[in-house]
Amino acid sequence: AAVQRRGQWKLRSDLKFHDDVLVTSQDVCFSLNMYKTLTSPLASVYALLSGISQMTNCVQVDPKTVTVQYGGTPPLSAETDIEFVPILPYHVWNSLCLASLCTSVAFDPMLQTPGAFVGSGPWRCDNISTGASGGTCTQDAAGNLSGQSVLLGGRVLLKRFDGYHRCCPNVQTSMGTSLQKLSWTDGEPQSLAGDGQMDLIDIAAAAVCFGMPPITGNACTPELAAYYDHPLFGVFPDKIDIGEIATMAFYFEYGITVPYCMPSPDPLCTSPLSGSGGLITTSACGCMDPSFDPFRVLIPRSSDPPVIASYQGLFHSSANHLILRLFYSSASNLPAPSLFSAQMSADPGHAWGSMGSATGVARASVNSVVLDFGIVSAAHFDLRLLYSNALTASSDWDHVEVSL
Known part of the structure; x- marks a missing residue:
């Protein structure tokens, strides 16, 4: 049999660096080739990895596709080695490497102008004085700007990166975060509970309701229409339009993965996916997690089964x-809308209700609850959702940060 001498990676379209530039195959190949060829102390550490040292070429197939080639059989660690190394932004680091700074032990990326301490992870290093991405975000004990070497008494100031593709379980921005969008797109028509991946089942369920109100006897049920008519992602209210469909298309085949998940059976993956013969998995690191969905709220009830509600956002x-x-999504034994309430606060001490509060009322669409706060001038505030005057069971929703 022919030996597979290459591996291919598809990059998500919602991957961004801290300066809001998209991550592309150019950045990936630039980084891998740099780690393999440069002689700096940092690069030499990564060059010890078999998946890097035995690589013969990195090919940019298209802006979102990377092929890594090997002269012989790839090492068993090739996949995890490639996914382990940091990916550096080409538009920031290429000129530095051409100036031989990438091999200099004295080089400090934080002290560049502009700062070069730019990545794509959940925390960003912004310049303390200017706010520019890339640093410097450190100070010495006297409060003076420092570099990447922080001495006793100094401090590092990092900011949450809202553009991170898994940010954030308790955050809503004006148009929704990537995590919020992915949570909604992975609906599944049977239960609207999701299977961990946005797929054809999800987009087909929304497509049958496209541009129409619910029609009795049609495949577009009132429940589907109410769920997929999203207030943040649609263009027109009370209609599933190109806004919702385009959002779904953007996240097609995306999901939340369980790191180092092996094929079924595996306790890290909580349930098999129908039609897949087990789990949806393309590799040891590609197992989808259907249980991870922070934008669904579990509502416990004393005399009835719990209800799962989807948070469709503030707008x-x-x-x-x-x-x-x-x-x-449940069609029976629904809680009374008036049992829902919410409170807002903008002060650090959380005087809940100081900015406003609201009580739930039934929306015209089936299975929907609306809470109206009236006119609120603040663009950034905290929110908490209550049921029967008690916090909901999902701890993420005890304190929600909203930026509109």
């Missing part, structure tokens, strides 16, 4: 009222 209505919308 401004045509009358400029701040509206919070929830959707729950």
